[in-house]
Amino acid sequence: MSILDFLVPASEACQRSGPHDKIVLSSRVRLARNLRTSPFPSHSKKAERIRAFETLMPAVKSLTQLGSETFSESMDKLPALDKQVLVERHLISREHAAKNAGSGIVLNREENVCVMVNEEDHLRMQALRPGLQLRQAWMAIDAVDTALQEKVEFAYTERYGFLTACPTNLGTGIRVSAMLHLPGLVLAEQINQIIQAVNKLGLAVRGLYGEGTEALGNVFQVSNQMTLGEPENDIVERINKVLLQIIEHEENARLSQMEKKPAVLLNHIGRAYGVLGNSWSISSKEAMNLISFLRLGVDLAVFGQTPKSLTDELFLRSQPAHLQLAHPLREKLGSDERDLFRAQMLRERTSLIPKPDPQALLGRREPESPE
């Protein structure tokens, strides 16, 4: 079975919902682990990597925590387009997509546990949850890790904890992160303040696809940087607390924009609706930034009963690999044709959304007193 048959369609993937999902798109906890006896994949020879791969793939696949049905494949067996789809679904890293023989992936049916074999470390295991569910994600991946420790021996010392190729991941090997949609803070021009404050707390703020990527569509990723010297629970709780604060700031920013500058807000949302519904060629960058405002409009009930899953689906389908997948030419679809095809898809889908209703924003204002 190909990974494309295994994955649920974009429309279904976007139906997933969780607490605070107006602002928190998804929560993720990832653990880095290495085998005790084999050199780290970044430094090992191909034969050593393949040996580690052959030890780990069956061990991971046999875990009952992943359920009875899993998808597992060696990276060299996956076509480039399939890998890119996995990146766009945030199931594997861009680095892992570049790997070939000796590296692999194991994904469960629910698509909420994904294990990368021989990325920078022998194992990068992650649990994903929609909305703000860091604790649940941590518990899920903790259980996978515990079960796996009965099958393979990890590199671990009492002093340094779990050993990793890069010392930045040493100790717990944990990376706790959440993807946030923050158009309110961007419009209020408070986003840089927030980023600086979050950085001061030892947390990193990154773009849509992690390290070194742009914050497209007002989507930001917040994650811990320190992994050593603190228990996992403390790290999870600290980020959870910070996220709740960011959520509050974003909500406040949206409210104050609605109160003070409803026309500015309507202008952004209305123009996004207009362009997405009427363009004939559009880049993924422009599309994502506009869909962000469409999503904001949905959150603020400007588009009636339109569910947020629809805008999330547009966001996902606008990305290059998902777009190519929907086109008969597949990977042969060039970037110019992609922009045309993207615009067509967006026109068709935006036509299903009712026109923005300004009363949803303006109606909330206090009626002016007659005097």
Added chain:
Amino acid sequence: MVCQFCKLKEATVHVTEIADNKVKKVDACAACAKEKNYNDPAAFAIADHLLGLGAAQKMEEASEAVGALSCDQCGYTQADFKKSGRLGCARCYDIFSDGLDSVLKTMHKDIRHRGKVPAGMQSAQAGVQKLQRLNRDLQTAIAQEDFESAARLRDEIKAFKPAE
């Protein structure tokens, strides 16, 4: 261009240094550059980029501290570490541990692991503690001439380490 030191090999390392307001240019082959300690400044920049500002300097200090060490298991050298900011294998953490702590201090909350302990280690640690307790109890029992308890404890200790 020929190496200005050995005048034999092709110069592949070109360094422009500014010291005391004077510009000094060096063109050396890889071997001479290594010998004269002209490091690749770009390598530090990468470490800074990966591990946070100041990390490169710490790593340089660290590598001076460990000298020309290399890992006996995977062959990783301190130069590799400096360049990539990564280690080669689990054993590297023993080999390079001297310089490592100062690097870890710049990037982590502490330099001691306080998180999850593998189940195997847990029982090993708990086992050691239990054995210590049994031995202590045994000594007390003997001192108190409580030989009935002493015999029971002796058997418990025996049962606890059948492998030995």
